[in-house]
Amino acid sequence: RHRRQPCQRHPGQIALIGPFEGLQKVAIYDLASSAPPQIVGMKAANAGMLYWKSDTMLIAVFHANVGGADSRLLDASTRAYAVDTATKKAALLMHDAPSFESNHGGGAVVDLDASDPAHVYLTETDLWDSKQLLDLYSVELASGNAHLVLHGEPGTIAFFTDGFGKVLGRLDQDWDLTDHVVMGGQDVYSYKVKGVDDFCILGLTADGVFAVRKPSASGTMGLYAWTPQAGIARALFEDERYDLAQVIRDERTGRIVGVTWIDDRPRARYFDTRLQHVQDAMEKAFPGQSVEIQSHDAAGAHYVISTDGPKNPPVFSLYTVANSRVDIVQEAYPGLKSQDLGDVRAYPYKARDGQAIQAYLTLPPGKAARDLPLVIFPHGGPESRSSLRFDWWGQYMATRGYAVLQPNYRGSSGYGRDFVRAGDGVWETKVQSDLQDGIDKLVAEGVADPRKICIVGGSYGGYLALAGASFSPHLYRCAESFAGISDLDRLVDEGTTFQSEAASVWRRRIGADREPGKLESASPVRFADKVTIPVLLIHSEKDATIPIQQSRLEDEALRRAGKQAELVVLDGDDHYLEFAATRTRLLTETERFLAKNLGSGR
Template sequence: MLFASVSVAGICAEAQTLEQDAAAFGAREAVAAPDLSADGSTVLYLTPGPGAKTVAVTSNLVSGKSATIVSSDGNPESLGACHFVSPTRIVCNFGGLVENTTTGDLIGFNRLVALNTDGGDAKLLGRSESVWDSRLRQNDGYIIDWLDGTDNSVLMSRDYVAEQGKIGTNIVQKKDGLGVDRLDTLTVRGKPVESPRDGAGMYMSDGRGNVRLMAIVGARDSGMLTGRVKYFYRTPHSRDWKPLAESEDYDLQPLAIDAASNQLYMLKKKEGRDALYTVKLDGSLATSLVAENARVDIDDVVRFGGGQRVIGYTFAEEKRKTVYFDPEFRGLASSLSKALPHLPLVEFVDASPDGQKLLVFAGSDNDPGRYYLFDRTAKSLNEAMLARPGLEGRTLATVKPVTIPAADGASIPAYLTLPPGKEAKNLPAVVLPHGGPSARDEWGFDWLAQFLAARGYAVLQPQYRGSAGFGDAWLNENGYRNWRTSIGDITSSARWLSSQGIADPGKLAIVGWSYGGYAALQSAATEPSLYKAAVAIAPVTDLAQLKLDSRNFTNSRLRDRQIGSGPHVAEGSPIKNVTAIQAPVLLVHGDMDANVRYAHSQRMDSALRAAGKSSELLSLKGLDHHLDDGTARAQMLTRIGLLLDRTIGK
């Protein structure tokens, strides 16, 4: 039996000011990307510093002592994740954006750095750059196998760039493309495992140091991606690549290779939804269906321990679920659920190589989550870290899955968050469509929805047609090509709030981020009398411009295909419909956004003002699409709170 001393019930506190709520909910998670040391005694994780700063920290779970290893200031590089290579050596991922001064495009970069756990002896793991490089090296590569952690080595997919224009010497780097090296992270000496190949986009190991899968990404002579991928595999103890499968528009997703069973786990379509299959890598390619769901896509597998064996799979209906193949883990998950009855979202985050010590995350809709160390030998479960300590002791809102009838009779899944202690009757309310559009919300803690609920607003998150995870029919191509259906579902959701008596029909607002911001603006244009305020964070405002924004990138043709051509492009662009908008608009955008360019909000703000509309633009300098800066997020939430208080009241 498992025992834990857990306190998850919120404590009723005095009403907080807008600024206090904005700071508390805008703060970034205190623990991100945790990684457990081989002996299970230490956790390596990222934690936020002031503003956009991120710090890599080790915390000893026995002594409670913590130490800072390295940090980034977010200008331009940011820490992405760190991982133990050995007890004294780690590898960290640094990424960021820089501007191409010729084209004005924002170019992403990624660098892998190895360093000691005291922060010393830092070394870049990517190939050395040369002034003769024939192309830009955006990414060093990625680690495909962390090996056994005994000799500071990793298996790394590395980007090789051929040199050109170099004369007067025979020493010219001619290799080009993605290869795999076994790399000593102390000396950065590499032993070639896979020769670089032009067109190689991905390699996968079996978790035991053997490269077993390769993807060749289709591209035209111009370099533009076609969306077609060819996969090749190896049988055990062979160096020959054999054809595995072809994918069109990424409709096949390899997930993991289980070395013990010598099979690949992958997602592919079955009756319009992603199902989980295994494929034998013994030369027979015998394929078996492992799992399917009649309502939603299977989305991933669960791996565990040395060699990363596959122990289960996951999917999200109203709530996320994990199904374990392994009876031991099925029983363990059941025991943890009983020990943590108020924290139903349980995840095995990491484990020591022997599997005896587990880092476990547990959370819920009204608990941001906490990390535990479970010692299977001692049968002890001890709370180690809080995901958001700044919210500890607050009474947070509960989230309820609901179903909403669309105008054409379809059933729209959604999540309803009500202000703590408030009756679901005639409340001011916010519709909060998600981004993507090929994404979805899930039941659990959502800092933006919780902020709005804390300010007294009911919050509805509709999973409109265009959302991912519910199969191809619900995806409906995407929310740009078929924007009328997506926006129509959002409108039906807003009207449902009023028809059920939950919302005061005169006190509705809409808030969204990315595609959600697009949806907020387009909804305000198509239903001008429905909403009293619209907030758009990093929104797409012009579909034709979105296509042009990709013209210098390899995904240009894929973006063109996603949006399409025809009258729907202008009709579905908020910037072409500013005269219809009546509600006050707040735009929020980072000026280093490579996903949706800052110009989308700049031009929208100018167009609204020119049309005599009420518009504010909050520009956040140096930040990208995700606004990973606690100070900036607090500033944004304060501005949102002021607008909502002024227009729909608490």
């Protein structure tokens, strides 16, 4: 299956990423030919991002999680190649940069330079320099050779460029997490970070004005035009109920041309009328589905779009404007049909303290909504959210006969800053009761059988599953954690420092910045003796986001306490489950575990 976004470019080539010979590689198709695609791959690495530089020049960024077999922590390494699709030659970019061989960040493309067909801009931290400064390079595509453009200063974390190779300034960060916008050698604006998302420069608009993300008057995150001299000039997007989700960038200049947000479904709005016309036409053609413009040619004659809905697996298609034709390029799950999948609907409820919670309920196909075995399926993040779109894991459980509830508990993103912060420091208490209150409503309505409830989650959702087993075991018959967090103290400590932005964010979210001992009191690994239900732990061996040690520690603690625990290690994959084989293993282990503890739902 092709998980990531394809890119399309005149005169009739499409590049997309998919599984080939055990790795994620790039397949370049000539739409005018029936010949097999040109395959571009890198040994022991997966393709992750694609950029078309010209009609025949593609930049492909590959990534791998590296580290010794016994390392507790892995690091994400990136490399970028320039691929000439006409000559079928590829050049490794930045290969001659000072510390390229030792540096894991050699694939940081920051500016495609739409004015120069022969060069792009990348950044690299010079590890051999005692100051380890972030430097900006102009890189020749034909050879991959790097030419230093600008040294950063101590604390530089980013450069601002205009999409045409012009450096506008840089962003420096102090030890106390104060960010400084530096232009013309002058500090023109400063703001505190400390894990509080009150101000963030996201880039330039099409007319060259800075766009910043900040809270609106209603507390939701909006997008605003901004200058260092005058401050906020105007609102580009704001909604009194929902946050800005992402900005949409022009694929050639990187400038911001639109925004997305989520009510129950993902929505998109473009500042460019031509792009908005295409978005409107595709939403009309695919009612009830989410539509994204993934790529288009320079003339605006052809567009690659993706569509998906709660019962519609993702499909990538080519839209031709001249004849309004839509041709399927790739189906992510060609074997799945909407009529075989579970119905999904919004399921709002009130938490016990009156907090409104929006959730989504998937019902098993062909079964009455009565006395069903239930899986509570909290999302990861925690600053993420569930929505009405295709969920492969949730639908798999539903097609096995289980009702699936996905609550946007307090701390979820999308509903404003106050709702996000309402989750800080209450991971093991109010967040858990938010889940319980959704269960109680389903039980009261007769939809769920209170004797057959399991909690399943991944990443932060995996933490919630382990916390449920540790702090609320009476609610559940079983708990499954994929890549979950068990030891919060270790999570904050490993790979960070107390003053780092990452550590600051985690300490605030957990509540450790206000309550001594919180890292310990909210860690499931310290309460293994309280667990009374079977626990399934699944973790990818090459996970660089949440180290596999988190699951190993929980497994050891549960076994020492004489509890029912099982650890399944997924070989060769990472936190995001890029391969069909490991996703299939996850699903089959989930089905086995649920059937054993809840009974077969079919």
